[in-house]
Amino acid sequence: MEMKLAMEKFEKIIEEKRMVDTAITSLHWDLETQAPKKGMELLSGVVGYLSSKSYELATGTALIEAVDTLNDCKNDLEPVRVKMLEEVEREIDKIKKIPAVEYSRYNELTARAQSIWAEAREKSDFKIFEEALREIVEFQRKFVGYRGWEGHPYNTLLDDYEPGMTVEKLDEFFGYLRGELVPFLKRIATEGRELRGDFLERSYPVTEQRELSRELAEYIGFDFDRGIISESAHPFTLNYDRNDVRLTTRYEERCFSSSVFGTIHEGGHGLYEQGIGEEIASTVLGTGTSMGIHESQSRFYENMLGRSKSFWKPLYEGVKSRFDALKDVELDEFYRGINKSEASLIRVEADELTYSLHIMVRYEIEKMLIEGSIEVEDLPRIWNDKMEEYLGIRPETDGEGVLQDVHWSCGLFGYFPSYALGNAYAAQIYNTMVKEIDIEKSLEERNLSVIKEWLGENIHRWGKGKKPAEIIEDISGEELSARYFIEYLKEKYSRIYL
């Protein structure tokens, strides 16, 4: 009887929190995609206000008492409810040790900081952003202190985005990547053939790009009854629930790849969220299980499918007829062109081969920032040094260096490694899927639904009902390993370049 009451209370509060959090998501969406410059202050204030309401609900005695009661009778609960309970506990633990006032100030700060960052990036001046970033980093350090940590303070933040991930594992992971990739890159650079890339910078009218983006999203299976595509400076995906999933992309007349692969990438995220099982859709389990698994889905679609020859084979003639820029470009040249590898400064424009090194730079910087061994004012220099060390090129401005990513302005620390983990998950997933499905044949026959269904069955529908480690082990029978990703890259790029 007491359990039933506690469960009712639990569900009522969680539902109320879902309402508040959805309003916050909606305001974030607005702030990122359309709010006028001077309107951001009010909306950021509302985000701050609602965040404090959400915080109150999550840390109020009502919820904590209900959770305690339910914890005492876990054995009598259905397994799915136990998972919900654990997820809620995880979320409560994240914030309950943080004083309410600080939490709300932090939320207001990050809501404001995004436009400060945007201005700094536009003017390519780190000084404009420095103070806000310093405050954010200080909050992050303090929060880790309140929350406690094991092994390394950065582990606490890693765990928020990739449950179970640690500095120890990541150091090994990136060490392996670096050991394999840096020499391979050098070999490509010295021995590799010249590839055409000229056509990618020709003129592609934005109106046509916009139509193509929509078509591609639909082609891979994105459901426009349950989602939209919009535009923003930095593409992202936001999910309200499985019935409302929002992607953004950006259109640049002289950058074909930006909108096309941006859309396929975000589309991969979108398919994950639209594929969440209906039975858990409106519960706390009803979203992607980790950022790394999320990124595996976007990378799988963007790179493993979207940058394969089989993907474009049935589509290329149609695309070619729409853009004058492609009229002298054969499919094979197109395929090699969209896979052209080159050390470059901007992460979101980096190719598949060099991408993980961009992440390594960010991982190492974040780790040091959080442990306090470097300070915010030194970031431009440290950034540039690391770029030179790993990629052999040095940014000349803050805009093409330390200011390029929005993440830190949103308070996302511990998030970047997911991008590299995503590549590794994706390759390991591909390695299993290809044993069951002839992926290339499916692509050539425009049968993308068989791929979406496989991912839906093995990954999407579970939401947070399985942890990332469970997902990858259930699929591949082993732990996450960087091996498949390295093999995939070497095989693909040897074919293209050597």
Add this chain to the structure above:
Amino acid sequence: MEMKLAMEKFEKIIEEKRMVDTAITSLHWDLETQAPKKGMELLSGVVGYLSSKSYELATGTALIEAVDTLNDCKNDLEPVRVKMLEEVEREIDKIKKIPAVEYSRYNELTARAQSIWAEAREKSDFKIFEEALREIVEFQRKFVGYRGWEGHPYNTLLDDYEPGMTVEKLDEFFGYLRGELVPFLKRIATEGRELRGDFLERSYPVTEQRELSRELAEYIGFDFDRGIISESAHPFTLNYDRNDVRLTTRYEERCFSSSVFGTIHEGGHGLYEQGIGEEIASTVLGTGTSMGIHESQSRFYENMLGRSKSFWKPLYEGVKSRFDALKDVELDEFYRGINKSEASLIRVEADELTYSLHIMVRYEIEKMLIEGSIEVEDLPRIWNDKMEEYLGIRPETDGEGVLQDVHWSCGLFGYFPSYALGNAYAAQIYNTMVKEIDIEKSLEERNLSVIKEWLGENIHRWGKGKKPAEIIEDISGEELSARYFIEYLKEKYSRIYL
């Protein structure tokens, strides 16, 4: 001391309510402009949840006690605070006498009723909507009973949208309009010349229309640092505060007027909200003072300026060069075309001359419905009879008659008269302004800022700090009168048609 405490409490709750209401506004914006079909359920749920929070804040004992305390020491308060207090009381009084259960049942009903109305309109069958409308009217009658009324029960509803407006004044207003307009319309129809309107339905590429809309909004003075334009099925303006004002318009390839005049109209609303005085911007006084004054601003820009020859004189060659559709159309033909008048069935498509008669039909029906002298089931017949009497045409279906407007399904009774009052206010404002500013010359010299400034000084900046009657009397030295509007129409349309 007690007063200071009460004032702090008052301001804290009002600020909290402003945060919640802004979130609601933001969700409405999203629902109307972009939310995917299947995502609407969740977002509507969030609106419902937040609305109940807003209601709780407005009717909670904390606020009511603070208001009572402040009322006892009104003499010690600054005048602007007295006005804020009165505004809050007005809002509380609207709902506090209505039993909470009935209020919530009524809100559920109107939430449901909109889709019932939409279905009825689609099928053009009033019977589908009849029962829901009957319930809404019954609630409205009961609510007026709870709230009390003076002179006529409909006065209570009128006062919600146009403070101080009464049936007595409106009867006289519409009586005068009818007496002047109906014979004038007949004269135009029989003696007036034929005008070209063919070119308005030619092809106008949407991309070009979109650019033109933005340019026109900027041209009349809309500040895009503090606002945006988006798209929706029915154009509207939504204000968060003076720094975030959002307009929508709609683009139809074969309807040039729809986007152009839609944008100028909503732009007029937008200038009002952007022009609110900074010192009252974030208080309850920081928005337009009444629906009628609001509509006077949109009509002033749309019709008095936007449909004048002087407005287009400096712009027309540029516009003509952008649209093939206009290449054989001279400025004078263009001017007459955009002012073509014709009795028609649909209010939102009606021209300036016939528009007020559409409103008169709705006013008379609402008045009788609320006083109980007619019943809902008789509406289709009464509607059609009145259309025939005033406009000389009779709808053949419910869809082009009584079902055309969404308002009643939302419970908006007492709102329609604002549309006609707006026209009259606008003409009376013009009549004063033209004594101080050479309006035609300013338009011809592209000097629209002088007009915006005059309106800003005399109307916009005051927000709710002046009641509508104060506004119009301070400007023109007299009460609102339909005379100026009639004079304006007769003069303009005689020149065009006779």
